[in-house]
Amino acid sequence: MKELRFMNNDIPMKVLSRLSTRNLHRLKCVSKEWHSLISNRSFIRLQLMNTEEVSGFFFQERYQWCDEDINHISYIPVETEKTEVHSTVLNFLPESVVILSSCNGLICCRSSYPSPLPLIYVCNPLNKDWISVRWIHHSKNTNVALVFDPIKFPIQDISTNFKLVAVSQTESETEQSQLLFEIFSSETGKWRQSEEICWCNHKLFRNKGIFVDGLLYWLTDGEKILMFNPEIELSWLINAPLPITWLLSIPEMCIGESKGKLHYVLFSEYGLQLWALQDPYTSHWELTCSVSLGELERENSQFLYNIAEKLASRTTICMFPWINLLAFEDGILFVRMSTDMYSYGFETRKMKKLCSLSDLGPNSVHFPIVVSYTMSLVPLNPV
Structure with missing residues (x-):
């Protein structure tokens, strides 16, 4: 009582x-x-x-040439004064997993391959709630994004509803690449093939399905960003803010969400730029922040020096880059420079060393899986 x-x-x-x-x-x-x-x-x-700010980033190693998965996952918080890398945050799940995406406090991951019965898990690392979804007829290269909007579709008294969007790439008879979409709804408990087809010759790259204001976005390895509206099942290819042909250097880029908009972060000879997408259907971008290489170096001299020379020294896309932009969320850029991991705040224009690559495992350099994470109390298990 x-x-x-x-x-x-x-x-x-x-x-x-x-x-x-x-x-x-x-x-x-x-x-x-x-x-x-x-x-x-x-x-x-x-x-x-x-409004909750980004809590940290999940970082998963990945082999450069081998098809097997690496089970080791690190969580790197950004809020604390002294960063401590956590390696057991997802150990409450019944098996080893590979992270696929995150959305409003929930994490989507799949069984680590090889697996006799692959599953997709949607979980909340804070309260250790999780549910599993059957994973049928998909390869490990299928890109799966989580759609969970607690504002537009509030959690119910007995359940928490979400969707999964699986994107697979196939070759058609005309040798043009197709992107196909399959959707899972927690309300029906079933997967359904969408009628939507996107013709795209670029591969999905680095970022794993960024959910912003009802839309999903994937960065590609070309000058396009894939958009998908899970409500009306419409896809669209958005032009990047700047054509790569305009740049003398080999740029680094990533996408992420901040203040309810998709953002595109670009590092090139023009410095560090932050672009906000104003209209996905017209590819209208607005440059919200631009920091020249000189300013970036002067404001963070304890970490940066000769960055113009280092940027220019990379002459082919195959060369290992000195800097990798790995993820962006709420104005915070998660970046690897040389053998260390840093965060960069666009509001403060300051860098903070988070940890070394040696803290994350021996295979942390090439093509890691990185997703941002924001803490949430959202329950998954039915009442």
Whole structure:
């Protein structure tokens, strides 16, 4: 009865709902009443109205030439003063996995190959909730993105609904490459082949299905970004802000979400640029921040020197780059420079060393899987 009175009191609910997810998770230990309130789906719906900044990045090693998966996954927080790499965050799952994408506090991953019965897992690393989805007729190269929008489609009293969008690339009779889309809905529990087909000769590259304001985006290895609307099942190819042919250097780029818009981060002889997508159907971009190489070096002299020479020294795309832009979220760029990992804040224009590659494993240099993560209290298991 005491617990029921506490949950019916609007004052604790309104006050606590304004706190960050990290603090609320800790406050669950205060009492049974607080634990019940913070775990209540009505409270979680209210707390999700707050804006949560990126908590950190998941980093998974990948072999450069071998088809087998590497099971080691690291979580690198960005909020703490002293970064500590965590290697057991996803150990609550029943098997080793490969990360596919993240969306509003939930992580999507698949069984590590080889696997006799591959599954897709959707999980919340904070409360260790997870559910599995059967993984049929797909190769390990199929790109799967998670669609979960707690604002437009609030979590229900008994369930949390989401979608999965699987993108596979095939060759047609005309030798043009097709992108095919298959959609899973948690409401029906079934996969369904979409009628939409996108003709694209570029491969999906690095970023793993960025979900922004109801749309999914994938960076390709060309000058295009794939967009897919999971509600009306429409795909579109968006032009990058700058053609690569305009650049003298071999650029580095990645995409990510910030302030409800898709952003494109570009590092070239023009410096570090941040572009915001204004209209996906017209490929209209706006340059929101530009830091020259000289400014970047002066403002972060403890980490950077001779960056113009290092950038120019890379003469072919096959050469190992001195710098890799790996992920972007909420104004924070996650980047590898030489043998260390850094974050760069576009608002502060400051870099912070997070860890060394040696902290992440022996296969961390070439083509790692990196996804951003924002903490969330969202439950997955039915009540």
